[in-house]
Amino acid sequence: MKHRVLISLGMTALAVATTVVLLAPVPVAAQAQKPAAAAPAAQSAPAAKPAAKKAWTVARTPDGAPDLQGYWTNNSYTPLERPDGVTKEFYTLPELRAVEKKNAEREQEETTPGTVADVHYDFTQFGLDRGQTRLTDNLRTSVITNPENGKLPPVTEEGKKRAADRAAARRKQGATYDQVQNIVLGSRCVYMNAAPPMMPPGYNPAYQIVQSPGYVTILTEMLHETRVIPTDGRPHAPSNIRSWLGDSKGHWEGDTLVVETTNFNDKVAFRGASENVKVTERFTRLSDDAIRYEFTVDDPSTWERAWTGEMPFVKINGPIFEHACNEGNYGIANTLAGVRKEEKRAAEEAAKKAGAK
Amino acid sequence: MRNRSVAVTKGMAIVAACVWLGATTIAGQAPGYRAPRGKDGHPNLNGIWQAVNEANWDLEGHGAAPGPFWQLGAEFSIPPGLGVVEGGPIPYKPEALQKKKANFANRMNLDPEIKCYLPGVPRAMYMPYPFQIVASTEYIMMAFEYAGTVRTVYMKKQQAPADSWMGWSNGRWEGETLVIDTTDFNDLSWLDRAGNYHSEALHVVERITATGPDHLNYEATIEDPNVFTRPWKISMPLYRRMEKNAQVLEYKCVEFAEDVLYGALRKVPLK
Numbered sequence: 001m002k003h004r005v006l007i008s009l010g011m012t013a014l015a016v017a018t019t020v021v022l023l024a025p026v027p028v029a030a031q032a033q034k035p036a037a038a039a040p041a042a043q044s045a046p047a048a049k050p051a052a053k054k055a056w057t058v059a060r061t062p063d064g065a066p067d068l069q070g071y072w073t074n075n076s077y078t079p080l081e082r083p084d085g086v087t088k089e090f091y092t093l094p095e096l097r098a099v100e101k102k103n104a105e106r107e108q109e110e111t112t113p114g115t116v117a118d119v120h121y122d123f124t125q126f127g128l129d130r131g132q133t134r135l136t137d138n139l140r141t142s143v144i145t146n147p148e149n150g151k152l153p154p155v156t157e158e159g160k161k162r163a164a165d166r167a168a169a170r171r172k173q174g175a176t177y178d179q180v181q182n183i184v185l186g187s188r189c190v191y192m193n194a195a196p197p198m199m200p201p202g203y204n205p206a207y208q209i210v211q212s213p214g215y216v217t218i219l220t221e222m223l224h225e226t227r228v229i230p231t232d233g234r235p236h237a238p239s240n241i242r243s244w245l246g247d248s249k250g251h252w253e254g255d256t257l258v259v260e261t262t263n264f265n266d267k268v269a270f271r272g273a274s275e276n277v278k279v280t281e282r283f284t285r286l287s288d289d290a291i292r293y294e295f296t297v298d299d300p301s302t303w304e305r306a307w308t309g310e311m312p313f314v315k316i317n318g319p320i321f322e323h324a325c326n327e328g329n330y331g332i333a334n335t336l337a338g339v340r341k342e343e344k345r346a347a348e349e350a351a352k353k354a355g356a357k
Numbered sequence: 358m359r360n361r362s363v364a365v366t367k368g369m370a371i372v373a374a375c376v377w378l379g380a381t382t383i384a385g386q387a388p389g390y391r392a393p394r395g396k397d398g399h400p401n402l403n404g405i406w407q408a409v410n411e412a413n414w415d416l417e418g419h420g421a422a423p424g425p426f427w428q429l430g431a432e433f434s435i436p437p438g439l440g441v442v443e444g445g446p447i448p449y450k451p452e453a454l455q456k457k458k459a460n461f462a463n464r465m466n467l468d469p470e471i472k473c474y475l476p477g478v479p480r481a482m483y484m485p486y487p488f489q490i491v492a493s494t495e496y497i498m499m500a501f502e503y504a505g506t507v508r509t510v511y512m513k514k515q516q517a518p519a520d521s522w523m524g525w526s527n528g529r530w531e532g533e534t535l536v537i538d539t540t541d542f543n544d545l546s547w548l549d550r551a552g553n554y555h556s557e558a559l560h561v562v563e564r565i566t567a568t569g570p571d572h573l574n575y576e577a578t579i580e581d582p583n584v585f586t587r588p589w590k591i592s593m594p595l596y597r598r599m600e601k602n603a604q605v606l607e608y609k610c611v612e613f614a615e616d617v618l619y620g621a622l623r624k625v626p627l628k
Contacts, residue, residue, distance in 0.1 A: 180619040180622075188611065190609065210491055215403075223505070228500050243607035319518070322522060333618070333622065
């Protein structure tokens with residue numbers, strides 16, 4: 001029911017609907033556990049680490065840097081945190097397929113032919129349904145690899161207080177549709193996960209990496225976000241310059257691109273992080289087809305210790321197309337107009353009732 | 358007499374020198390300047406660049422004028438500019454000129470920049486903010502500060518999947534010059550804050566040439582038979598941002614435009 005309402009809000013709101021599905025991995029994963037009975041005892045290696053390819057060596061750009069270029073996706077159903085009830089680190093391939101199937105079916109259920117939501121928008125079109133595009137086949141049961149239980153470390157007292165303060169500040173702004181500023185960021189085309197750690201957005205996770213001497217540029221299709229990352233080890237911008245994507249500075253460690261990002265604004269708040277969070281990413285080309293993406297989130301004011309995640313990026317066909325989100329955001333205007341109309345109607349009815357007395 | 362002739366000769370020499378200097382700077386083709394090469398042999402145009410002119414206010418020459426809000430005083434009044442259009446006014450069709458004037462009159466409601474919409478081409482190139490060129494062999498990316506705008510120039514020709522704000526850019530090298538052919542625009546972007554506009558038939562051919570280590574000459578030929586009687590051209594230098602710590606910062610403006618777009622739909626109206 002909740003999903004239906006969101007779908008009726010229009011295209012951008014669909015990102016939210018998808019996110020809602022993403023953020024509710026518990027029942028899905030619990031079901032995915034069922035075929036575990038058929039899983040072989042031997043744990044298969046994660047798809048992201050094809051250790052068998054010995055002869056492969058990383059290609060180089062004309063100026064000699066490891067070549068990470070191409071079109072990539074991190075499209076997957078892997079949740080950040082390991083679902084409750086799942087105790088192992090990796091699924092077997094049949095188990096993963098079962099998880100993917102369940103999720104794909106669930107996403108396709110979002111549109112029922114003949115309903116208002118369906119007339120308004122067909123969820124299975126335009127790549128909004130992740131099951132129709134390439135998945136990374138990440139066998140991990142969670143993106144988080146450390147702590148080993150696949151869960152976020154305990155939140156500090158300061159982190160809890162901040163979360164409560166943020167929630168209180170948000171409540172002060174009124175109900176979700178009182179004003180555009182109360183609506184979730186993705187629907188407003190303000191922010192959709194392009195900042196590190198680069199978790200897949202709700203739909204359409206497509207990236208292009210382009211390299212020139214001294215720079216690695218990551219273009220995220222959603223919101224046409226571009227991270228131009230210098231790789232010469234230069235220092236961060238002054239700490240008073242804050243932004244949604246933060247300030248990314250990189251260097252090469254062997255054939256691995258290491259990018260350290262700081263200077264986030266207070267509004268990104270990834271999983272409750274403070275603006276002083278530091279994210280360190282490591283990009284390693286594993287084959288023509290895959291990049292291993294590892295990240296560490298370090299924010300002692302929020303979590304009792306730093307935590308680490310890992311996911312693969314795999315190749316897709318280009319090109320990346322312009323995602324003019326704000327420019328076509330009819331969803332916000334229509335939703336707010338609809339809510340104002342409802343309020344007006346309710347007020348008129350109340351006045352009528354009062355008059356009748 | 359003698360003195361006079363000397364003075365005249367000197368004067369002529371100065372005039373000649375001015376003309377000569379003017380020729381080099383204006384044409385932007387410092388003869389003989391050869392840009393450093395990338396490893397792929399093409400001119401290296403990488404760096405952070407910015408137009409330093411008033412083209413985003415009005416491509417055509419214009420005097421100073423007040424801004425739309427008296428409260429802002431001198432800030433956001435319109436600074437004067439010599440214009441960047443070559444060879445006279447923009448050749449509008451008569452009815453299109455009327456629309457341009459109406460655009461300007463109603464700019465507070467219509468200018469896409471006010472709404473933080475993508476600036477289109479060529480406007481992205483002369484907005485008063487920096488942008489960075491990042492060139493690989495196959496793709497030349499341009500990452501702009503304003504609105505996180507990005508352009509990809511395909512050096513191996515590709516067809517546009519659909520119309521868009523920034524259009525579809527295919528590039529090629531002609532010696533020292535990067536030539537970019539951009540088509541498949543929608544009809545929604547403007548060319549400046551003065552209401553200069555185009556239709557979806559817009560075709561832009563840009564020529565970018567390094568004229569020195571820290572300068573590019575930028576030219577764009579603008580063709581749109583729905584709006585203009587003939588193709589016309591703008592040209593300007595682009596300057597390298599020389600600060601040691603220069604970087605294109607994040608200028609996401611959607612948040613700043615939300616009350617322009619949706620303020621009228623607030624539960625509690627803005628004062």
